[in-house]
Amino acid sequence: MGELVDKRILLGLTGGIAAYKAADLARGLIKEGADVQVVMTEAACKFVAPLTLQALTGKPVFTSMWDDRIGNGMPHIELSRDRDLIVVAPATADFIAKLVHGAADDLLATLCIARKSRLMIAPAMNRQMWENPATQRNIRQLRDDGIFMEGPGSGDQACGENGMGRMSEPAQIVESIISWFQPKLLAGARIIVTAGPTYEPIDAVRGITNLSSGRMGYAVARAALESGADVTLISGRTSLVPPSSATLIPVVTAREMHDQVMSHVADTDIFISVAAVADYRVKNRDEHKKKKTDAGLKLEFTENPDILESVAASENAPFCVGFAAESRDLETYAHEKRLRKNIPLLAANLVQDALNSHENELILIDDEGMHRLARSPKLDQARGLIRHITKLYKPSRKPVTAR
Numbered sequence: 115m116g117e118l119v120d121k122r123i124l125l126g127l128t129g130g131i132a133a134y135k136a137a138d139l140a141r142g143l144i145k146e147g148a149d150v151q152v153v154m155t156e157a158a159c160k161f162v163a164p165l166t167l168q169a170l171t172g173k174p175v176f177t178s179m180w181d182d183r184i185g186n187g188m189p190h191i192e193l194s195r196d197r198d199l200i201v202v203a204p205a206t207a208d209f210i211a212k213l214v215h216g217a218a219d220d221l222l223a224t225l226c227i228a229r230k231s232r233l234m235i236a237p238a239m240n241r242q243m244w245e246n247p248a249t250q251r252n253i254r255q256l257r258d259d260g261i262f263m264e265g266p267g268s269g270d271q272a273c274g275e276n277g278m279g280r281m282s283e284p285a286q287i288v289e290s291i292i293s294w295f296q297p298k299l300l301a302g303a304r305i306i307v308t309a310g311p312t313y314e315p316i317d318a319v320r321g322i323t324n325l326s327s328g329r330m331g332y333a334v335a336r337a338a339l340e341s342g343a344d345v346t347l348i349s350g351r352t353s354l355v356p357p358s359s360a361t362l363i364p365v366v367t368a369r370e371m372h373d374q375v376m377s378h379v380a381d382t383d384i385f386i387s388v389a390a391v392a393d394y395r396v397k398n399r400d401e402h403k404k405k406k407t408d409a410g411l412k413l414e415f416t417e418n419p420d421i422l423e424s425v426a427a428s429e430n431a432p433f434c435v436g437f438a439a440e441s442r443d444l445e446t447y448a449h450e451k452r453l454r455k456n457i458p459l460l461a462a463n464l465v466q467d468a469l470n471s472h473e474n475e476l477i478l479i480d481d482e483g484m485h486r487l488a489r490s491p492k493l494d495q496a497r498g499l500i501r502h503i504t505k506l507y508k509p510s511r512k513p514v515t516a517r
């Protein structure tokens with residue numbers, strides 16, 4: 115909550131079906147504390163009434179260059195000044211083409227070309243319109259011009275077709291905007307984050323797992339993305355939606371997680387091990403469903419590879435950050451773990467604080483001692499962790515191989 119307090123955002127709507135979602139987007143931005151001014155194209159007004167956006171933002175909506183409510187008679191200049199960001203959502207194929215050419219034939223297009231602030235667009239259109247070489251050429255050009263693109267995604271479309279071109283959901287756009295405003299402390303760093311629980315099969319239908327929800331790891335991935343890093347999220351099974359700009363590698367068992375991490379570690383600058391990894395797997399695992407017998411059930415266990423230890427011991431090891439979750443004697447166990455794993459930074463948390471909760475209370479342990487983060491939502495904790503990493507991490511460029 116309140117992630118966009120003091121941010122002045124101009125929200126532009128163009129004439130696509132997804133304009134109805136812009137009402138939700140306006141609400142989402144306001145909920146985060148942003149000051150939102152809406153500008154709509156003539157076509158956008160065919161899809162939603164300006165009154166809807168006016169009611170939601172509490173401000174008159176501007177639709178024309180010739181609006182005399184602005185004192186100096188130049189809404190295209192006045193409205194584009196003092197804005198931290200202009201977001202056009204939805205952005206039609208037509209509007210995208212206008213941006214490419216610097217057209218200035220209506221208020222929104224003119225204030226975009228007259229802008230001082232950064233511009234983000236959320237394209238929304240039918241899949242054929244999106245795939246059309248002209249649109250693709252235009253998108254490439256806008257990227258080259260430094261315009262940030264949020265989406266589009268793929269899925270069912272209003273026209274009844276299915277494919278690329280769906281506008282990103284309002285919540286996703288709000289998340290991107292929040293991210294946009296975070297300081298880029300780790301720009302270009304390549305980070306692996308592991309998250310979630312692992313699952314060790316007993317037989318074809320049963321297994322052993324743990325209560326990790328994955329929320330802390332996903333929050334760390336998001337905070338790392340916000341700081342400008344290139345993030346690979348290697349995740350056990352969770353019900354969470356991964357941050358859209360992370361490269362997601364889903365895994366099930368500890369060994370799969372280990373293998374995925376080790377195959378990417380050579381190209382990694384920072385490794386953050388948040389996953390709750392099983393120490394043991396079942397040795398006498400059955401390929402089929404075990405049957406109930408009079409002899410009962412005896413499981414034998416064998417140790418899993420230690421992922422953090424393997425990474426920390428690898429040649430040209432990345433900067434390693436571990437997590438310790440304990441139910442008691444947190445500080446003692448966490449200190450021991452950091453020394454045993456030979457890593458520069460460890461984030462310790464009590465399982466009763468962290469598991470299945472939206473909040474956490476991390477203790478960051480490094481060579482200097484302990485640094486406590488006050489209890490707060492996991493994303494705030496993750497941002498605190500990333501800030502701490504930037505104080506300790508010294509970039510040393512590793513060679514890039516294909517990821």
Ligand SMILES: Cc1cc2nc3c(=O)[nH]c(=O)nc-3n(C[C@H](O)[C@H](O)[C@H](O)COP(=O)(O)O)c2cc1C
Binds near residue numbers: 129
């Ligand atoms: C019912 C309907 C739905 C439309 N949906 C879209 C759309 O989702 N994306 C798009 O690029 N154009 C869409 N269009 C076409 C645009 O409305 C048209 O190109 C218009 O000129 C856009 O104007 P603007 O870019 O100034 O807002 C749609 C048109 C109609 C009639």
